[in-house]
Amino acid sequence: MRRLALIGLAGALAVSMSACASQRDSGGSGANDTLVFGAAGAPKNFDPIFNDDGESFRPARQMFDTLITYKPGTTELQGALATAWTPSADGKSWTFTLRQGVKFHDGTPFNAAAVCFNFDRWYNMKGAAAQSQMIYYGDVFEGFAHNEGDAGGQPVYKSCEAKDDHTAVLNLNKAKGAFPDAFGLTSLSISSPDALKKYNADAVTQSGDSFSYPAYATDHPTGTGPYKFQSFDKTNNTITLVRNDDYWGEKAKIGKLIFKIIPDENARKQELAAGTIDGYDYPSPADYNALKSAGDQVLIRPAFNVLYLGINQKNNPKLTDVRVRKAIEYAINKDQLVKNKLPTGAYAQNQLLPNNVPGYTDAVEKHNFDQAMAKQLLNEAGAAGMTLNFYVPTEVTRPYMPNPVEIASAITDDLKAVGLNVNVVQEPWNGGYKDDVQKAGKQDLHLLGWTGDYADAGNFIGTFFGRQKAEFGFNNPQIFSALSTADAQVTADAKKAAYEQASVLISQYVPAVPLASSPPGIVVRANVHNLIPTPLTDERFYTVTKG
Template structure:
């Protein structure tokens, strides 16, 4: 789902897809002799993760720490070329679109098996799509978020869904039908949530039995013991010792993982991750503090800086706090934030103040938009005009996590909180662990305002503003409670359906202006270049602009 779209009419989509498939055939079959772990190479990679995985079924995951693990175990029809944002064949070797863009035919890779020995074929593909489509009310309203973002609706509301069915044309050919032409296909299928999983294991583990548990969700047995096709498979999750251990899948269809074991050691505190890297107890970690980059390099480590393909935002919930329905109040909050100071003091070199909910590398970015200036007096005046001076705002931030767009959530929060209080807003401070209630509470609309962000899955405006505001029935900003939500949702769908690249970009530019000047459903804060760091002993890790690194190519010298 990371292809930079360059095709014009849909009639060219077939040619593009076939050309891409022909030119980007995976070379993972080129070496079937994995490292034995002997000689000068370790048999284990240990990587410091910033947070615990929420579960191991990627379909219900919404956070990077979970995907970091499942990405090593699961594969989709479409993959991502390492080090790029471009798609390449994975479990499908090629794909072809009908003239109207509503029917996609996937030719599947032969000789692939799930870890449990089940064959990967067209029936398995269609079973996976139907499993994703047929969700209960609890899952549809919460953890099945990526399906909702991409496909719009589930089986209970089939008429409004983008997905319209899957057919096994023959054993190695699957045909997926959709309701309209869209920039999402086939790129969306590279998302981790759309990974192919064993139908046998899904059935045995009652995979779709998601329940409501307090402010969060209860997941079935399958979510702790998934079965995929990838180069690694799950060995164990030791919650007491905070480690996730994966082992090499020796039956993998392609090039075997070069290292026999991959361990993710959960270390929420960034300074502790650095200490463990320096001590040699981990081989690398994600999201080093920007202030530490120089010191890490001076110590001989490799700091790999990714482009800023993300956005940090303050989400607003008018359904929870009716005062937020007033545009003047939302504008006042924006004017109250000293984002220039925030970027200079809390974010790494290269970070930028956001003017909209997407980075400037995405087609549809509106270059004419200017950032809301820091203007304390204007903020106070707008609050007074709206009858909201002295208002109370329940404003939350996550703990036990660092994110690419938010290296230190607490420090960023404290800076923004101080700005809000300086214009007379009373802030109720709330924090919860990232995977210990925070994300679930956001999903359930429990905060007036909160800090969150997004790293793009692929280079498309729809993947940013379409994801945030496209689904009127289910989005964290609760735009269904506003006067503009329905129109915005419809306009986003119309823009996504435009086939011509130039016309589509123009439509998104206009939408970005409308969102930032007239709707303002949330406050886009900044774009920040994230990094990851590995010791000098690590070879073969390719940094991803999508933070979608894979570890099967990695070795660690002794």
């Protein structure tokens, strides 16, 4: 039942210099007992179920645990709050044996009743709360008890039974190929039922495309993780977490963990040089040599992501013609883009899956760089000289997209070279871009990507195209059905074959242009040890020491 694993990376990629014995034993003191990490953006909030981006998940992963997690440095499953997980023969129920002696940060016990409370909470959400958490829960569980607005579909979740304090049984309406891997999603972290009720966790309100969150999400996140929430100082842009001395597992080596929000990459680099932060994520590939020369450690993760040029068919009728979408792909020189704008180890893509995920196949229809073919198809479709609104994010660095403005500039030049007019619209990542692209669908083209949450094709192409979405603006029942069929397969071989078929269909339809997959880096100072980079970009800081 387990997916393809990237095994053995932890040892090779971990920062292996050992700290002094007293640092290891006591967690350090003074400056060595505080780690300051430069974050590229502010979190949306701290309730995992309502989030969908790395900057929100980074602090959440330190405060919360999931039932199942991934071995450090790999995508291989290992126990977390559950020590064992067993499916029924038909894949429609999962029995979890739960870890004993675990407490939430508020001192209340973790048990099967708490697990079922969380699953029931997610399933019974409605209104703004359901709309706000659709990206992960909606993709995995497909529907809610009360489907409203854009929330639709037949729910996968049926019920949860607490057989005893340490046994929870999850019942499903149908088998789901994403499990058990998807049980490790940060969104499905387990919260304290008492805290959820005390701080009115589901009281989300919506105004247009914006959401406001209750006190649980903003000030009182309560999990079982190695760090506890202390504060979010919005004046100084710092999130402070402190060690959970009652943690059930390996205690955090460093007592205080601070995430300092620094949206500008150059500013993050300068603060690292000044020693005011101890590390930051996604350094520019152009800076790798300079950082190493300064004595910093640049750790490279395996490529486990996809960058794509999204095509929204809703606003421009010409984009509903597959010839036009293929022409856009033919127009882009992906090899040159990879060479000039992405780090060493990146590779051009011809499908929307990394090459280390089952479902990736050489049988896809390929549209390699060919300006003459692009022009021919545009002429045939009567689309030569058409104008496209190209939305591009700013104030962000993503694993698949180290510098979105520069990447977009190269793509724009390629599109103009085949006679297309391009109107570039730049918007801040958390200042309108994601809402306009993913919810309102205002764009014709957009730059976006995805880092895998687990090693399953459904987490990529199923997330993108498993149902109709504003981001892409198309309705293709054949693709939706192929992805649904693949996701229902119980055996690994059957699922792999089904996703390969879906990948071929997607490549023929071109709902988006796959561009590249990149190995993102993370940089820390010379005195930071034992940070284990992971292909999932879900680093946990409890192992880190300084000194």
